[in-house]
Amino acid sequence: MHFSPQQAILTLGDPFYDPVAPADFPQTILRFRNDRAAATVGLETLTDAQWIAHFGRFQPFEGSLPRPLALRYHGHQFRSYNPDIGDGRGFLFAQMRDEAGRLMDFGTKGSGQTPYSRFGDGRLTLKGGVREILATEMLQALGVNTSKSFSLIETGEALHRGDEPSPTRSAVLVRLSHSHVRIGVFQRLAYEKDAESMRALVAYVLANLHGSEGGPVELLQGAITRCADLAASYMVAGFVHGVLNTDNINITGESFDYGPWRFTPEWDPGFTAAYFDHAGLYSFGRQPEALYWNVMQLAAALRLVSDEAPLIAALDSFPDAYETALTAAMLRRLGLAPTPLANPAALVLAIDGTLRETKMPIDRFFFESFGGNAPEGPAFDEIRRLIADFVPARTRDHPYWSDAQPCSMHIEEVEAIWSAIDERDDWGPLHDKVAAIRRMGEALA
Template sequence: MAENPQPARYRPRTDILALGEPFYDALAPAAFPEHILRFRNDRAAAEIGIVPVGSAADSLPLSDEAWLDHFARFTPLPGSIPQPLALRYHGHQFQSYNPDIGDGRGFLYAQVTDHRDRLLDLGTKGSGQTPYSRFGDGRLTLKGGAREVLATEMLEALNVPTSRSLSLTETGEELVRGDEPSPTRSAVLVRLNHSHVRIGTFQRLAYERDADAMYRLVNYVLTRLHGRTPGGAPAIELVDEVVGRVATLAARFMAAGFVHGVLNTDNINVTGESFDYGPWRFAPTWNAGFTAAYFDHQGLYAFGRQPDAMHWNVMQLAVALRTIADAPPLIEVLETFPERYAAAAAEAMLWRLGIAPRDPAADRALADAVTAALAASQMPIDHFFFEAFGGWLPEGDDWTAFESVRALLSDYRPRSDRSHPYWSDAAPCSMLISEVEQIWAAIAERDDWTPFHDKVAAIRRMGQALA
């Protein structure tokens, strides 16, 4: 594992309580028969002032047992929210509106300030039933928790805005699931997000025609999450922020070769971070039709359709904000999405290539050339970026499809060299489904967590080289 940064101060928050009704339901967490700590993200914890015992005095030192007390039994963190809150929201699920959802197996457990002075939520997955569980058991499989840790670590290393997995605890229950061999092991996950306010949170208020609560939520998001003082058109300002952030997220998904799988409006938050990983995949090659979810029969959220899906989602935010704003200025902001996505896509592509930007038109031409060559050649995405980092392409028959890319790269300079030992490896660090299944098989068959922790270390090493 990578060394931890200098610990931040522990600064608890309770901002969500200012919203009050009708945004959440207070509840009690599930009581689990066992608490076996499987993953503790000390690197992320240090950024919110939570550190091992014996560290900085103005931080919150936690032993492993105290860690379990807070992140598996959910004893409230000092000074933060006194009781877990299941958040209320609606959402379009595969573009069909569903008013019968909300936090069904998770809750908002605490809020803190991080080392960048951002408000962060500590949210859970698998922490028990809530008023929105419907027919679910409110639990998380251990496989699902391990997969989410791997996804968040990989995306963070690849410069994708993402939630971060803080803690994974095995809980000793046997779960029955239709999409994996059962009974299977159970877990509870704690994640860090800049926000758990979703587009679906606004949709619920629009559905209930609650203009007062809508104004309150818009003000909360602008002031506490985006650091803006609302002006004369707060709904327009909010859409402007979200359009930019979601366009950036979509662009970085594509540069990472990542397929989220379930881009519903309840899975898109207003700070532009990816979160809530279910059937995710990394695409082996640049195949626009590659899907992650076995139940996505129409390919609605296929790899190449993700930017359109994200655009559609922010449109639903604008529709919800019609409760308090006129349509024309909302539409005007929505129409900026394609341009902002194109700019963010070029920026993301250059970042992964390890080269410094030159000018917008040239950068977009290069990004388009890379995309076209990857699609035409079907070269593995990770292999291409591993070899091309720093703006240099190998010679050989395998690279003939990239001659236009080679010509354009001649005008660019590296933003980073290849001196890190990672660039001398025989192959890139990837996260294809076959390896994910191998890591899980070691856990399921032998309770061997070594491949899992080795992979996290390898991902962080790659992240150091890319940065």
């Protein structure tokens, strides 16, 4: 396809963002370019020099945004409201259409200070960029609606951080996302009682992102459905985002912004990703609750321009939407389709209970069970009985299913991949892992 630049965000006007200048980095060393994602927006033919000019020096794309924009937003951070945040080390760099006609955004991480940086340096560690690549690639392969790590460029600055050995290497990351708008954007407008801007934002999201018409209730219902699906796909992937604050929840329900993420090795509801999540607010098993709470905050913000009763009625649909999405996500990862005799809800409950009891590694369970199988042993008898009423939706013909081990992404491997880069500047393990993840994605697709 041809690159299709857009400027839709400019219709919202000055109350929503601040024009900013990108940092002038001492170096721009290209470390990762996602040509698979680039092909979806018509940019796969860029030379490396052109790539660096756009994604390391932020040369504008003709017909897209003339200057980067730092979006204004508020947010609940671990359920405490914070009106002093916004795009603090990133910005909206460009907009375009993808091959499906969707409006897409290039957002950055580590691109320099903005009016919302507070005491931060506006930078990103190279390790943080590598971790985001691994998270997004794995989640995409497992069927999670996620932003794409589009570009990673090392920038040649020595950064000091309290949670890793310092000084450490720096980078700038570019994400390809279906929207840079978060729930926190709505919260800021409600906080400031700016009804006119809220109506403009609702219209923008419905017209450009949800592809629908209507008003605040339709917007909320779309967000509920998408966030319920996201919660379900996190669970089936065994993924823990770690920081599900309202400023980290995209209005399109697309997962993004990966900091302390982890994949839980076992089906452990209490497993947490962030060392600072002492209460387990965003633990593995509480992620559906967290996303439900976040759409409640969206509903609260929308009361500025809507009657309350229909918003409450829409919120009541979240539990059923989540259960439906969880069943669909579970069957996708199992490669199964139901027959008239099948009981999908019972199968989901049996898998949940059995994995909790047996502590079988999540990835091993789905690897052995794909296409209508189940692990050996009496603990899995109930799962085998229930699976017999389903039919395979996909085959095990791909060579991946002959591997000795499933493709996983646990913290030990993440650290080993980073150590190769940090100690030997060896990028081979990262690129090999991305290739292995994409191979698994082909087998699951």
